[in-house]
Amino acid sequence: MTSATSLFAPVEDELSLLVENLKNLIGARHPILYAAAEHLFGAQGKRVRPAIVLLVAKATMQDQDITPRHRRLAEITEMIHTASLVHDDVVDESELRRGVPTVHSSFGNRIAVLAGDFLFAQSSWYLANLDNLEVVKLLSQVIMDLAEGEIQQGLSRFSSTLSIEDYLEKSYFKTATLMANSAKASAVLSGTSSALAQSMYGYGRHFGLAFQIVDDILDFTGSTEELGKPAGSDLKSGNLTAPVLYALEEKPVLEVLIEREFAQPGDLEQALKLIAESQGIARSRDLARYHAQQAVQCLTELPQSASRQALTKLTDYVLRRLY
Amino acid sequence: MTSATSLFAPVEDELSLLVENLKNLIGARHPILYAAAEHLFGAQGKRVRPAIVLLVAKATMQDQDITPRHRRLAEITEMIHTASLVHDDVVDESELRRGVPTVHSSFGNRIAVLAGDFLFAQSSWYLANLDNLEVVKLLSQVIMDLAEGEIQQGLSRFSSTLSIEDYLEKSYFKTATLMANSAKASAVLSGTSSALAQSMYGYGRHFGLAFQIVDDILDFTGSTEELGKPAGSDLKSGNLTAPVLYALEEKPVLEVLIEREFAQPGDLEQALKLIAESQGIARSRDLARYHAQQAVQCLTELPQSASRQALTKLTDYVLRRLY
Numbered sequence: 018m019t020s021a022t023s024l025f026a027p028v029e030d031e032l033s034l035l036v037e038n039l040k041n042l043i044g045a046r047h048p049i050l051y052a053a054a055e056h057l058f059g060a061q062g063k064r065v066r067p068a069i070v071l072l073v074a075k076a077t078m079q080d081q082d083i084t085p086r087h088r089r090l091a092e093i094t095e096m097i098h099t100a101s102l103v104h105d106d107v108v109d110e111s112e113l114r115r116g117v118p119t120v121h122s123s124f125g126n127r128i129a130v131l132a133g134d135f136l137f138a139q140s141s142w143y144l145a146n147l148d149n150l151e152v153v154k155l156l157s158q159v160i161m162d163l164a165e166g167e168i169q170q171g172l173s174r175f176s177s178t179l180s181i182e183d184y185l186e187k188s189y190f191k192t193a194t195l196m197a198n199s200a201k202a203s204a205v206l207s208g209t210s211s212a213l214a215q216s217m218y219g220y221g222r223h224f225g226l227a228f229q230i231v232d233d234i235l236d237f238t239g240s241t242e243e244l245g246k247p248a249g250s251d252l253k254s255g256n257l258t259a260p261v262l263y264a265l266e267e268k269p270v271l272e273v274l275i276e277r278e279f280a281q282p283g284d285l286e287q288a289l290k291l292i293a294e295s296q297g298i299a300r301s302r303d304l305a306r307y308h309a310q311q312a313v314q315c316l317t318e319l320p321q322s323a324s325r326q327a328l329t330k331l332t333d334y335v336l337r338r339l340y
Numbered sequence: 341m342t343s344a345t346s347l348f349a350p351v352e353d354e355l356s357l358l359v360e361n362l363k364n365l366i367g368a369r370h371p372i373l374y375a376a377a378e379h380l381f382g383a384q385g386k387r388v389r390p391a392i393v394l395l396v397a398k399a400t401m402q403d404q405d406i407t408p409r410h411r412r413l414a415e416i417t418e419m420i421h422t423a424s425l426v427h428d429d430v431v432d433e434s435e436l437r438r439g440v441p442t443v444h445s446s447f448g449n450r451i452a453v454l455a456g457d458f459l460f461a462q463s464s465w466y467l468a469n470l471d472n473l474e475v476v477k478l479l480s481q482v483i484m485d486l487a488e489g490e491i492q493q494g495l496s497r498f499s500s501t502l503s504i505e506d507y508l509e510k511s512y513f514k515t516a517t518l519m520a521n522s523a524k525a526s527a528v529l530s531g532t533s534s535a536l537a538q539s540m541y542g543y544g545r546h547f548g549l550a551f552q553i554v555d556d557i558l559d560f561t562g563s564t565e566e567l568g569k570p571a572g573s574d575l576k577s578g579n580l581t582a583p584v585l586y587a588l589e590e591k592p593v594l595e596v597l598i599e600r601e602f603a604q605p606g607d608l609e610q611a612l613k614l615i616a617e618s619q620g621i622a623r624s625r626d627l628a629r630y631h632a633q634q635a636v637q638c639l640t641e642l643p644q645s646a647s648r649q650a651l652t653k654l655t656d657y658v659l660r661r662l663y
Contacts, residue, residue: 050491104457108450126449127431131491134427134460138480138487141464145480150473157461157468164461168373168454 024330025064027323028071031083032064035092039099042092042139043132050132057099057120057132066098067091069196069224069331070203073217075324077207086147086206093140093147093156094199100136101163103129108167109254151205155198166190174255177275181262181304185226188233193225216315220328223312228335230305233258234298235338237289249289253279259304261288264297302339309336347653348387350646351394354406355387358415362422365415366458373455380422380443380455389421390414392519392547392654393526396540398647400530409470409529416463416470416479417522423459424486426452431490432577474528478521489513497578500598504585504627508549511556516548539638543651546635551658553628556581557621558661560612572612576602582627584611587620625662632659 025032039058043050074087105111106119107129121129137160144156169187173179189197200221204214235243236251237260251258255278265271268291279285292298309332319325348355362381366373397410428434429442430452444452460483467479492510496502512520523544527537558566559574560583574581578601588594591614602608615621632655642648 104453107453110450127433130427130430130453131487131494133457135487135491137457137460138483141480142484145473145477148473150468150471150476153473153476154468157464160461161465164454164458168458171454 024327024334025068025072027075027327028068031071031088031091032068035067035088035095036064038092039095043135050128050135057103064095065228065331066094066195066199069221069328070094070199072324072328072331073200073203073220074207076319076322076328077204077209077213077217079320079322084206086149087203089143089147090152090199090202090206093143094195096136096140096143097156097159097163098195100133100140101167103133103136105167107133108171147206149206152202155202155205159195159198162190162194166194170256173257175275175278176257177265177272179257179262181259184257184259184262188226188229189222192229192232193222195221196225196228197221213318216318219315220312223308223315224332224335227305227308227312227332230259230301230308231335231338234260234301234305237292237298238339249285252288252292253285259301260292260297262297263300264292264295267295267297268292305339306336309333347650347657348391348395350398350650351391354394354411354414355391358390358411358418359387361415362418365462366455373451373458380426387418388551388654389417389518389522392544392651393417393522395647395651395654396523396526396543397530399642399645399651400527400532400536400540402643402645407529409472410526412466412470413475413522413525413529416466417518419459419463419466420479420482420486421518423456423463424490426456426459428490430456431494470529472529475525478525478528482518482521485513485517489517493579496580498598498601499580500588500595502580502585504582507580507582507585511549511552512545515552515555516545518544519548519551520544536641539641542638543635546631546638547655547658550628550631550635550655553582553624553631554658554661557583557624557628560615560621561662572608575611575615576608582624583615583620585620586623587615587618590618590620591615628662629659632656 036058043057070091071083071087074083074091078084078087103120107121107126110121111119119129120132140156141160144153147153166187166189169190173183173187197218198221201214201218204217209217233251236258237248239248241247247253252261255275257275261271261275265275271288271291274284274288274291277284279288312332313329316325316328319328359381366380393414394406394410397406397414401407401410426443430444430449433444434442442452443455463479464483467476470476489510489512492513496506496510520541521544524537524541527540532540556574559581560571562571564570570576575584578598580598584594584598588598594611594614597607597611597614600607602611635655636652639648639651642651
């Protein structure tokens with residue numbers, strides 16, 4: 018089975034450099050944030066977001082080298098992503114992420130808020146200094162969408178009337194907006210036609226949705242060890258995702274359990290059992306597969322290259338996490 | 341005695357509209373943030389920052405009307421300021437601000453982090469959509485400076501080797517950068533010469549420093565009622581300001597009390613007494629007066645107008661808070 022890392026072969030050198038740059042950026046200047054930086058930009062991340070930016074950069078620049086601005090954009094995407102994770106963990110009071118204690122649980126809310134603000138601030142500043150107003154607008158839209166998504170997620174907790182369309186919108190705000198807008202921004206920096214830039218947006222959007230749907234399926238099918246948190250964590254906290262929403266159509270009693278927020282003993286276990294017996298997981302897999310296929314469709318206008326090939330394989334890799 | 345509000349006469353209508361816009365912006369869309377918005381954009385604020393932007397706009401547009409972009413810039417400055425206050429209160433674990441419970445103490449860290457992130461996100465998005473790359477850069481520098489300032493303040497707590505220059509730099513990051521860069525941005529939106537835009541930067545910078553020094557003096561001379569928090573709060577938390585730094589030159593024993601972080605009974609009271617007996621307050625007043633005068637100097641290139649007059653009077657008003 019191909020690992021994510023070998024998929025990134027065309028941009029492997031750039032990705033290692035990026036991780037070092039980010040650690041130095043946050044850690045070196047401020048001892049108070051050093052431990053947080055080591056923690057944030059340590060080994061555990063998969064760097065999917067900067068990899069997409071760099072692969073789109075290579076695929077659109079063709080024979081020419083990618084530019085320092087493409088590299089900076091890749092750093093910005095990882096900074097924005099990390100800043101939003103750090104603040105989400107404070108808001109959600111999460112203790113673990115991928116099995117590792119979160120910044121706020123290791124260092125306290127104080128450092129978590131500071132580190133997130135510093136990363137957001139640094140990313141706005143780098144962004145402005147890319148000197149491209151279109152790119153500034155694309156990424157500031159991402160920052161808005163992430164904040165909007167976090168608020169919507171709070172508002173829709175335990176709301177069993179959520180539709181699949183609402184769920185996809187929520188997933189767009191949470192995950193796909195960053196991949197979509199940064200893939201487009203990378204194409205804009207390459208000076209492509211606006212049609213091709215829009216296709217790269219489409220790739221990022223569909224890829225991001227497939228990625229999030231797979232993540233949400235794994236919350237039900239994965240083991241505590243694989244997930245770094247107990248299975249069913251999303252459901253327990255009221256974050257309703259594709260498998261539950263599909264299951265609700267078949268098993269109306271689920272609604273009762275959700276509306277009372279799993280308050281009675283055995284509620285959560287019963288809900289998990291109902292979902293497992295339903296077509297919820299199977300239909301969610303189909304939904305993820307659909308978006309992965311749509312993502313690949315968006316690549317057809319790109320000339321053939323190792324980077325285009327890697328973008329295609331990346332969608333397979335996301336789906337293979339399910340098996 | 342003139343109130344701040346009557347000083348703002350040339351831009352009074354714009355300021356009332358701004359407060360309503362900000363409340364609606366945050367409150368109307370998200371019930372979860374409604375209470376926070378009422379709280380943040382309620383009556384207690386003095387709206388000094390948007391007033392400066394609007395007065396500079398009027399003073400530089402002369403006979404012409406100020407533009408919707410100037411108004412938007414004024415909103416952006418208040419959003420950035422408010423976002424940074426909300427997050428600072430989480431970081432500093434403050435319970436009260438101007439005698440009113442803070443967002444995090446009223447609604448919890450969760451809402452405080454969300455509300456701050458939402459305001460920062462909204463301000464970046466509005467900023468990008470002003471369609472002026474120079475203005476984007478000026479304000480993204482402010483966001484960087486505010487994050488840097490909060491970190492520096494954390495690093496320099498109880499550090500009695502802090503110089504007056506370090507203190508002024510800290511005050512620039514904390515307060516003056518927003519006033520300086522937004523005053524300049526307002527002039528940029530009016531299409532002034534870059535020399536005049538730079539003078540407006542100078543006005544904001546010196547005004548902001550005077551404003552912060554006065555605030556820091558009042559922390560020693562004000563009553564709990566006036567301050568909305570006990571006198572000496574900054575000193576107690578290790579935030580060393582002008583009066584202490586000047587007093588340290590005369591009273592070396594202060595250093596001992598500071599270095600042991602006022603750990604022994606009576607330490608804080610003794611420190612406050614030493615500062616009161618020193619020239620610290622008087623020299624800090626001179627420093628504030630110097631920066632207020634420098635701010636007025638920066639206005640000389642502006643044509644005479646009610647708005648220029650208001651900018652001048654605003655510096656007197658800041659100093660008059662001391663008497």
